[in-house]
Amino acid sequence: IISGVLPAGAKLLCTRSHSIDEVLQQMMKESDNLFAEATYYQVAASTGRRPASAKDAKMVEYDLFDKIGLSDKHYRLADGSGLSLYNYLTAEAQVMLLRYIWQEPELYVHLLRSLPIAGEDGTLKKRMIGTAAQGNVRAKTGSVTGVSALSGYLTACNGHCLCFSIINQGVKLMEEGRVFQDRVCEALCLP
Numbered sequence: 112i113i114s115g116v117l118p119a120g121a122k123l124l125c126t127r128s129h130s131i132d133e134v135l136q137q138m139m140k141e142s143d144n145l146f147a148e149a150t151y152y153q154v155a156a157s158t159g160r161r162p163a164s165a166k167d168a169k170m171v172e173y174d175l176f177d178k179i180g181l182s183d184k185h186y187r188l189a190d191g192s193g194l195s196l197y198n199y200l201t202a203e204a205q206v207m208l209l210r211y212i213w214q215e216p217e218l219y220v221h222l223l224r225s226l227p228i229a230g231e232d233g234t235l236k237k238r239m240i241g242t243a244a245q246g247n248v249r250a251k252t253g254s255v256t257g258v259s260a261l262s263g264y265l266t267a268c269n270g271h272c273l274c275f276s277i278i279n280q281g282v283k284l285m286e287e288g289r290v291f292q293d294r295v296c297e298a299l300c301l302p
Contacts, residue, residue: 135225139251140233144192151191165190179211193253205262205276213264213274226250226263229296239293243300250275250296257281259288261296268302275299
């Protein structure tokens with residue numbers, strides 16, 4: 112790769128772009144960490160600073176935290192993929208973020224269609240099958256060593272949309288955390 116000045120007679124042969132829904136679909140349904148990191152830096156680029164940095168993305172995050180009533184002194188996001196052990200976010204904070212998005216229809220519509228659906232697709236394709244949660248729970252999985260999480264939305268038997276976040280910390284086997292999360296979701300969906 113070299114950089115230089117574009118010749119005066121140069122012609123653009125093609126461009127390539129993706130909608131936010133296409134990016135979210137791959138990032139969320141399949142838990143693609145590379146897409147998540149790239150999106151994090153796109154958020155950073157929205158500040159107008161060049162080159163965009165993680166520090167710029169954090170400024171956007173902290174503005175959002177302030178907007179929904181979270182103190183940036185108590186929470187920290189170190190990366191866009193969630194793989195860093197220096198990410199500190201509670202289940203309560205995640206529910207507050209999910210509730211905020213639910214109240215913003217232009218955000219909610221994009222997030223909802225990107226979330227894996229229990230028993231149907233993405234990282235939840237093989238989970239909650241044959242239960243009241245199947246097809247009803249739309250949530251993002253997350254895991255790092257010793258931590259398993261599930262956060263998203265479901266519809267309770269009374270028709271109410273619920274935001275939820277379950278974080279199991281200190282699990283020896285990830286499967287144990289997943290089984291617990293599935294049982295909680297199934298209980299919330301039961302008539």
